[in-house]
Amino acid sequence: MSKRYQLVGIGNAMVDVLAHADDAFLADNGVEKGIMQLIDRERGVELYGKVGPATEISGGSAANTIAGFAHLGGRAAYVGKVKDDQLGAIFAHDLRAQGVTYEVPLAPAGHKQETGRCIVLVTPDGERSMNTYLGVTEHLAPSDIDEAMMENAEWIFLEGYRFDGPESHEAFAKAIAAVKRGGGRVALTLSDPFCIERHRDAFAAMLKADVDLLFANQSELLSMYDTDDLDTALAAASAEVETVVCTAHEHGAHVVRGPMRFHCPAVPTKVVDATGAGDLFAGAFLWGLVEDFDLETCGMMGNIAASEVISHIGARPETDLKARFRDFGLKV
Amino acid sequence: MSKRYQLVGIGNAMVDVLAHADDAFLADNGVEKGIMQLIDRERGVELYGKVGPATEISGGSAANTIAGFAHLGGRAAYVGKVKDDQLGAIFAHDLRAQGVTYEVPLAPAGHKQETGRCIVLVTPDGERSMNTYLGVTEHLAPSDIDEAMMENAEWIFLEGYRFDGPESHEAFAKAIAAVKRGGGRVALTLSDPFCIERHRDAFAAMLKADVDLLFANQSELLSMYDTDDLDTALAAASAEVETVVCTAHEHGAHVVRGPMRFHCPAVPTKVVDATGAGDLFAGAFLWGLVEDFDLETCGMMGNIAASEVISHIGARPETDLKARFRDFGLKV
Numbered sequence: 001m002s003k004r005y006q007l008v009g010i011g012n013a014m015v016d017v018l019a020h021a022d023d024a025f026l027a028d029n030g031v032e033k034g035i036m037q038l039i040d041r042e043r044g045v046e047l048y049g050k051v052g053p054a055t056e057i058s059g060g061s062a063a064n065t066i067a068g069f070a071h072l073g074g075r076a077a078y079v080g081k082v083k084d085d086q087l088g089a090i091f092a093h094d095l096r097a098q099g100v101t102y103e104v105p106l107a108p109a110g111h112k113q114e115t116g117r118c119i120v121l122v123t124p125d126g127e128r129s130m131n132t133y134l135g136v137t138e139h140l141a142p143s144d145i146d147e148a149m150m151e152n153a154e155w156i157f158l159e160g161y162r163f164d165g166p167e168s169h170e171a172f173a174k175a176i177a178a179v180k181r182g183g184g185r186v187a188l189t190l191s192d193p194f195c196i197e198r199h200r201d202a203f204a205a206m207l208k209a210d211v212d213l214l215f216a217n218q219s220e221l222l223s224m225y226d227t228d229d230l231d232t233a234l235a236a237a238s239a240e241v242e243t244v245v246c247t248a249h250e251h252g253a254h255v256v257r258g259p260m261r262f263h264c265p266a267v268p269t270k271v272v273d274a275t276g277a278g279d280l281f282a283g284a285f286l287w288g289l290v291e292d293f294d295l296e297t298c299g300m301m302g303n304i305a306a307s308e309v310i311s312h313i314g315a316r317p318e319t320d321l322k323a324r325f326r327d328f329g330l331k332v
Numbered sequence: 333m334s335k336r337y338q339l340v341g342i343g344n345a346m347v348d349v350l351a352h353a354d355d356a357f358l359a360d361n362g363v364e365k366g367i368m369q370l371i372d373r374e375r376g377v378e379l380y381g382k383v384g385p386a387t388e389i390s391g392g393s394a395a396n397t398i399a400g401f402a403h404l405g406g407r408a409a410y411v412g413k414v415k416d417d418q419l420g421a422i423f424a425h426d427l428r429a430q431g432v433t434y435e436v437p438l439a440p441a442g443h444k445q446e447t448g449r450c451i452v453l454v455t456p457d458g459e460r461s462m463n464t465y466l467g468v469t470e471h472l473a474p475s476d477i478d479e480a481m482m483e484n485a486e487w488i489f490l491e492g493y494r495f496d497g498p499e500s501h502e503a504f505a506k507a508i509a510a511v512k513r514g515g516g517r518v519a520l521t522l523s524d525p526f527c528i529e530r531h532r533d534a535f536a537a538m539l540k541a542d543v544d545l546l547f548a549n550q551s552e553l554l555s556m557y558d559t560d561d562l563d564t565a566l567a568a569a570s571a572e573v574e575t576v577v578c579t580a581h582e583h584g585a586h587v588v589r590g591p592m593r594f595h596c597p598a599v600p601t602k603v604v605d606a607t608g609a610g611d612l613f614a615g616a617f618l619w620g621l622v623e624d625f626d627l628e629t630c631g632m633m634g635n636i637a638a639s640e641v642i643s644h645i646g647a648r649p650e651t652d653l654k655a656r657f658r659d660f661g662l663k664v
Contacts, residue, residue: 053399053426053648056388067385086418086446094385114418316385318352 003184004152005101006075006290010145010175011062011159012137013080013104014116015087016275018313019051021121026129031121036130036192038164039119044133047119056087057314058094059118060137061191062159064276064315068283068305070099071317074290077101077149079175080162083136084108087115094316104144107136126271126310138165145174151182154290155213157282158206160191160220163199176210187213189282190220197223207240213289214241215282221246230254234261245285245299247278247306255299264299267307267328276315280305284321297330304328335516336484337433338407338622342477342507343394343491344469345412345436346448347419348607350645351383353453358461363453368462368524370496371451376465379451388419389646390426391450392469393523394491396608396647400615400637402431403649406622409433409481411507412494413472416440419447420468426648436476439468458603458642470497477506483514486622487545489614490538492523492552495531508542519545521614522552529555539572545621546573547614553578562586566593577617577631579610579638587631596631599639599660608647612637616653629662636660 026033029050039047048054058067063078070076078095082088084106095102107113116135120128140162150156156179162168176186188203188211190196196203203224207214214237218230221244225233230246234256237244244256252266284305288298304324305317312318325332358365361382371379380386390399395410402408410427414420416438427434439445448467452460472494482488488511494500508518520535520543522528528535535556539546546569550562553576557565562578569576570588578586584598616637620630636656637649644650657664 048425052429053390054422054429055646056422058385090386090388093380097384097386314387 003154003182004075005077005149005154007066007069007155007157007286008077008079008149008153009062009066009157009159010079010172011162012060012116012134013063013082013091014060014118014132014137015091016057016059016315017048017054017117017119018057018273019054019119019121021051021123023123026121026123031129031131033123033129034127035194036132036161039131039133041113041133041135044117044119044131047131051119051121055313056090058091059275059315061161061189061279062157063095064279065157065283065286066100067095067098067316068280068321069287072284072287072321074287079104079140079144081107081137081140081144082115083111083113085115087117091115103146107139111136113139120275122273122275122313126274128273128275134164139167140165140171141167142171142174145171145178147174147178150175150178150184153179153182153184155185155187155286157187157189157286160189160195160199160203163195163202169202185212186210187215187286189215189278190224193219193223196220207237211241213243213245215245215247215278217247217249217278243295247281252303253281253299255295257295262296264296264303266303269307269311271310273313274310276309277306279315280309280317300328300330301325335486335514336407337409337481338486339398339401339489339618340409340411340481340485340487341394341398341489341491342411342504343494344392344448344466345395345414345423346392346450346464346469347423348389348391348647349380349386349449349451350389350605351386351451351453353383353455355455358453358455363461363463365455365461366459367526368464368493371463371465373445373465373467376449376451376463379463383451383453387645388422390423391607391647393493393521393611394489395427396611397489397615397618398432399427399430399648400612400653401619404616404619404653406619411436411472411476413439413469413476414447415443415445415468417447419449423447435478439471443468445471452607454605454607454645458606460605460607466496471499472497472503473499474503474506477503477510479506479510482507482510482516485511485514485516487517487519487618489519489521489618492521492527492531492535495527495534501534517544518542519547519618521547521610522556525551525555528552539569543573545575545577547577547579547610549579549581549610575627579613584635585613585631587627589627594628596628596635598635601639601643603642605645606642608641609638611647612641612649632660632662633657
């Protein structure tokens, strides 16, 4: 019997504020290149005042994954908190317009924080340096987790970034218990090496006990398993998690499941804005998985989806991903 | 003695909500193709609920013109009203980040309307159908016109769309009187044939008495002078206005000043999103004018700038327009 949701994502609900900047601007303003750094509201206002004209577009790592999954036709829901303000309305609209169920109660208009936003500075090399003001999304509470929704999900997808926040670990635990109760499974993305440093013990416990599918890039996996050697890290992860997917930028992705290990080459693409590459990889990979494609095809789908999203500004698909899959000979 | 501002624009302050749609969607939802239609807040909410994922980017016709002018290095200010809300903050940021002086008092957070927005539906042919909720921008009042600023302007640029609104004609009259007192000059864009129908008498009076430079496209000019013949319309306009510039989409622009008339061919471009073509034409033309380039060069600059802005989503320049001018052999 198929479940109501094939995938439910839980993550930080963010609107991206995309602006171009050069390396000198990053250096002058203390922005570390290529990573996600948390900033408070004051720093957000200061930085925003210095960047050039910007474009606003819905983002959030797991939300991008879910949007990509729904774009492919998957039945999906999203859990993440926005406020009853204009950016919150934009975020909710863009998910629902993609066919995603999104029913998390809004933080009230009187909340002292605002809807989260991420100032994404895109350098000429297409790399992005993210400056995240979490705002109300940090306050996702266990009460925001709808247990019936989780019980009705084939998979939940947990965003590592969402481990920041006062009640997040408890909220995740509630979601995991509910999905497992319903016979569903748990995917996790580590999100970021610095995020791992902040929550190493929580990640380690979850990987051992709960996670069925892990997404990470190379630096995250090396950080998580405290090694300089990718094979060592892959082996360590694979000992704990059924399926391990390690993305490697222009080198594609490594997939390990038990004794099986293979590599999926990336699709060569001119990088305009790398924002969302890993997110869309995960969304397409998960869609392949729930649609019963083999793992190699899932990896290929992930790479094709990532190549689409890095070819333009913004972290969600703008062209028909299924048509792209067919261009590569996939029967979808 | 040079004035503090080379150009001050007055118009509707809008954030554009850009979404893709096909012709069937326009038909099903009663959206008239290729024009600007005014909608109320309720209709805006309804339409927004139906469109797909969108991107938010600062717009507004005269604001785009001013942004392009400032991008080229011109000293510019903008007058248009936003609210103390998130979209208002986005609008203000994007103008100031481009170097534009923007000091109009915000409508207070308690105002029952919000910052104006325009749902721009971009069809596969690159044509845009605009659905404008004016919000607080309709309430620009004479008290928002800083007479000292107008007296300190070489040119003011008036947006036809801004003729809608309870106090707009009075606000324009105040601005025109102040700029003329300071020895400055008045440019007007007719904006839209339906806008002309709504305000024909006001436009006619202003063209006769006040306007030194008119921007219009062909359908606007024909509508204004109630004729089917472009030569007749150009002659009628030229009898009233010193310099008349008539843009003609892929056919470039016609410029008439007294006995002189010439044509500036367009720059062939793949149209991605036509939003802002006329606005950027005007911004670049005016920049050429205040920098003492001859009229033919001004027209060429306008066409080059228009070709840049239609080659991407969004109505403001994203690449260095001066570098483009140099690519075409212009000495800037």
